[in-house]
Amino acid sequence: MGLGDEVSFLPLGTEPGDPAVYSIGAVERMVGVPAATLRNWEERYKLIRPERSGGGHRLYTRTEVEQIRFLAGHVESGVHAAEAHLLLADRLAAGTAVASDERREVTLLVLLAERDPFAAEFAEFFLRTEGYQVALVFDAGEAERVIEEEAPQLVVVEWLLGGGAGRELCRGVKDGGVASCLVVSSLDARDEALAAGADAFLRKPLEPLRFVSTVRDLLGRSAYLAAPAAVA
């Protein structure tokens, strides 16, 4: 039996040469998730199942720690634990390494300025599935604060944001010259949006695939300029 055959027997997402060495207490300190929560996640979602030592103690691999860090990051930003597991499962199924994306993701923040909480919920979910950090706001004032304090690379603006504020916000982003601006609306406001300085326009309801690929395209450019090392 060759080495390749052996590798295929490893649990999904595990890298060869990644021995199970970390105790649950160590993982708790490393990622800041209580041991009780880790056990609970393991039992409920059966996604990250560490090896057991001869004495029955859990032992985590480096890869598993990164996966837990991925989960913790999402839970911290408001995603439900079940959904965070769903995201992780998708990643693993797609064969995407969690750790390397985690590093890239830190540099890519998308500000979502929405009007409709339902549309926001889905847009945020789809962006997070792709590994982006998301800041979500529901009015233009709050959006301006986030732009100033957190410097997102992309702002997604709902054109009909409270009383025509969408247009102003888009203009502001353009004038700032740092972030890209993607305007979304149920209205066919393509011309007005582009005139106000939008980099792209998408008609609602948003097709998940088109939405994330548009975001990826817009951010891809800024990601190269801002942090070439992260992409490499």
Added chain:
Amino acid sequence: MTTGRLASGSRRLDSILDGGLPEHAITLLIGLPGSGKTILAQQYLFANATPERPALYLSTVSEPFEKIIRYGQTLSFFDQAAVGRSVVYEDLGAVLDQGGLAATLERITSLLKERQPGLLVIDSFKALSAYANGLEQRAFLHELAGRLSALPLSSFWVGEYAEQDAAVAPEFAVADAIISLSTTRVSERELRFLRVLKLRGSGFRGGEHAYRIGVDGLEIFPRLADEADVTGYMLDGVRVSSGIAALDEMLADGYWPGASTLCVGPSGSGKTLMALHFIFNGARQGERGVLATLQEHPAQLERIAAGFGWSLGEDGVELLYRSPVDIYVDEWVYELLDAVERTRARRVLIDSLSDLQLAAPDPTRFREFIYSLVQRFSRQGVSVFMTSELPDLFQINRLFDDGISHFADNVVLLQYVRERSSIRRALTVLKTRASHNNPEIREFRITPDGIVLGEPFADTAALV
């Protein structure tokens, strides 16, 4: 700004909906149990689902998941290979039982994120209301509709609602489109009808459209309700022979192609025979014909035809025979239209309107439907010959109960004339549109060579 359309897989249903349901809409499918709601919903799913944008079928409590699958398999469009890939079935029953509407909403939301479906069915939607008081239900509807509208998703809420629930059930206000399926009982027959009650942002063909349920799902027969033909008649067109020498002789200007002729008379007066002349002589002049009969059985008809040297098997003549006790008018008319289109016929015989009327649900609908049929054929330049039976042998009170004679271009009356111990036949052209006619009462005889006109009756006293 136009929205995209969602096709049903049935051209006729889409034509009722002005091209299809609006894309990304919430459609309420209502009707009593057994009316075919679940089948129609599945028809839409299989016609539109793709692995990239799958369809999600969520059963609740009154439509058990197992049964939907089991009976679904009997339908021709149920593609087993698509199940689990582009059409995904899920049972919400347990979630609903244990966690109520809140847990159900959460489950639906997760499924929307996870599967990113292009279509969604909730069956039965009405069953959900049993799990909530009015306020909870409204909040649930608001939350669900909000989520569904935020995604590029066409959804179907299927429920055992009645049309009168529209005033009280909030689902009716939330829905973008409402399709109602119902059954009407007309003298021992069950007739199924589809009605569009609401179609946001679009026109639709109103009224009741008959349908049948078969292995191909719902087969729809849209109500024939054609607009008046404003193009008029081709008055400079070439006149042809009607195929009935006696009639040609009575029409001073000849016979117009595309004209409709109604031939009325008592039983045995020669209506069917005259109609056969119209069809067979037409075919021999190169005008194909469809012979739609509810009167004579094909064997009887063949015998009559043989007496004049014709045969039902000859080229250019298509027979459409249906027993008058077993036809559905709405279905029959589409068979006729299809036969005319298929054979590229230029002549159509309907023998007889009296039989057809017995199969029609009501007189208004029957009149509307004959009018539309005649209009449609006239636009296509197809000549129609219709027969109608008069109940009385000698005394004529009126030509046709439902004013059908107004729709026909030519009206020919056949009568019996008593003369001492014998009975003779008389022909009168009562009406010709866009042509002159000779309003004489002429004797006619039926001979092996056809219908031969005699002299005008000198003494009209014999006619009543």
